[in-house]
Amino acid sequence: MSINATLIAQLIVFLILVWFTMKFVWPPIAKALDERAQKIADGLSAADKAKSELVAANQRVEAQLSAARTDAAQRVADAERLAQSLVEEAKTRANDEAAKIVAAARAEAEQESVKAREVLRDQVAALAVKGAEQILRREVDAGVHADLLGRLKAEL
Template structure:
């Protein structure tokens, strides 16, 4: 056999191999590659969509956190204001109650003073009557009167 014949036979075998490959082997490989490319594209699309959803969720979480912080700060401020109001009200009530107690004590002290004066007056009156009684029972004598008045002073 000659080189030309061998070359022609190899070309025919090669062409048959190419035709067989193009007809039976190439379509499933191309389909598998297309399907793989489609899955990769879908995966990338899903990843981009998930990233966008994650960013949106992060944004919503930050908004909710900011709102919660603002609400908490507002509640704390309200609680502090209420506490201050309660403290001021308690101070006012305590001051008023203290003033009432002082006024009541002062009134009671005044009453006690008045009662003591009245009792003292009654005692002085009783002693004066007693002294006058003793003076009148005895004879009128300046020395005796001075002595009786001295005793009356000591009793007062």
């Protein structure tokens, strides 16, 4: 056989091999490659979707944290205002109680002063009568004595 016939036979065998490959081998390979490309595209789109969901979740978390911080700051401010109010109320009550105690002490001191004046008047009246008795060197009768004491008390 010559080189031309061998070449033609090889060309025919090659063309049959190409036809067989194109008809039976290439479509499953292309289909597998297409499926794989589709899976990769789906994975990429799922990754993009997950990334956008992650960004949205982070934004929601930040918003919730900001709201929680604001709420906590508001609660702290409310607690401070309440504490200040309680302190002011306690001061007011203490001042009122102090004023009541001072007023009671002043009233008691006034009563003691009045009692002391009465006792002093009685003593001064007794001393005045005793002095008058000694000056006169005579005894004053009980009725006159009581009358004298009454007048002295009134004058003092």
